[in-house]
Amino acid sequence: xxxxxxxxxxxxxxxPDDLAALSELNADPEVMRYIADGSVLSPExxxxxxxxxxxxxxxxxxxxxxVERRDSGEFLGWVGLAVPAFLPEVLPAVEIGWRLKRSAWxxxxxxxAARTVLALGFEELGLDRVVSICHVDNHASxxxxxxxxxxxxxxxxVPSHGGAVKVLALTGEDxxxxxxxxxxx
Numbered sequence: 272x273x274x275x276x277x278x279x280x281x282x283x284x285x286x287p288d289d290l291a292a293l294s295e296l297n298a299d300p301e302v303m304r305y306i307a308d309g310s311v312l313s314p315e316x317x318x319x320x321x322x323x324x325x326x327x328x329x330x331x332x333x334x335x336x337x338v339e340r341r342d343s344g345e346f347l348g349w350v351g352l353a354v355p356a357f358l359p360e361v362l363p364a365v366e367i368g369w370r371l372k373r374s375a376w377x378x379x380x381x382x383x384a385a386r387t388v389l390a391l392g393f394e395e396l397g398l399d400r401v402v403s404i405c406h407v408d409n410h411a412s413x414x415x416x417x418x419x420x421x422x423x424x425x426x427x428x429v430p431s432h433g434g435a436v437k438v439l440a441l442t443g444e445d446x447x448x449x450x451x452x453x454x455x456x
Contacts, residue, residue: 273391273395275336275384275387275388275391276341276387277383277384277386277387278341278383279340279341279342279380279383280338280339280340280341280347280380280383280384280387281338281339281340281341282336282337282338282350282351282384282387282388283336283337283339284328284336284337285321285324285325285328285337286337287321289321289337289346290314290317290318290321292337292346293317293320293321293337293346293349294312294314294317294318295372296346296348296370296371296372297311297312297316297317297320298311298312298313298314298317299311299372299373301373302370302371302372302373305405305406305408305409305412306370306406307357307429307431307432307434308432308434324349327353331354332396333351333352333365333391333392333396334351334352334353335349335350335351335352335353335368336349336350336351336384336388337349338350338369338371338380338384346372347371347372347375347380348369348370348371348372348375349369349370349371350367350368350369350371350381350384350385350388351367351368351369351388352365352366352367352388352391352392352396352401353365353366353368354366355402355404357429357430357431358404358427358429358430358436358438359430360427361402361404361424361438364400364401364402365392365398365400365401365402366401366402366403366404367385367388367389367392367401367402367403367419368403368404369381369384369385369412369415376411381412381415382415382418382419385415385419386419389401389419389441389446393443393446393447397443398443399442399443400440400441400442400443401421401440401441401446402421402424402438402439402440403416403419403421403438403439403440404436404437404438404439405436405437405439406434406435406436406437407426407435407436407437413437413439416439417439419441420441420445420446420449421439421440421441422439422440422441423437423438423439424438424439424440425437425438426438
């Protein structure tokens, strides 16, 4: 697994000691409001999630990075790439996504980390297309997606819970054509 650095952030591999911070993130109702059916996760569910995050790196060669501030080491959440199996109609696809704790909202961390992950996806992994999926009312995430250059692909519902979502997409061709305008980390 690769470690990525931005001016303010470190994206690194998952460690067992990340469980407490991940559990706290997943237990915040405001953070989870637009995730799946909006339910918070128990500590046991977070432990299963952490094990899955680590396993997917081995199985797929990409995944979700824990994000921490470089100056303090503070855990902010995660950003990364995953296969969006919860939305079969967009498959095959790779999704870029993020989940940050409330105190990290509004500081540009999601955009900063996601730009670096997009570079990894398109430049290192050779992806042809990346999607991002958010609840139709999650305007903050939709704004990050737009800043990253993704455009609306479709509106649909998630089969498992019937939630309305927007799917935005960015092709490798569009990513490369905007390279001159993109900040490099």
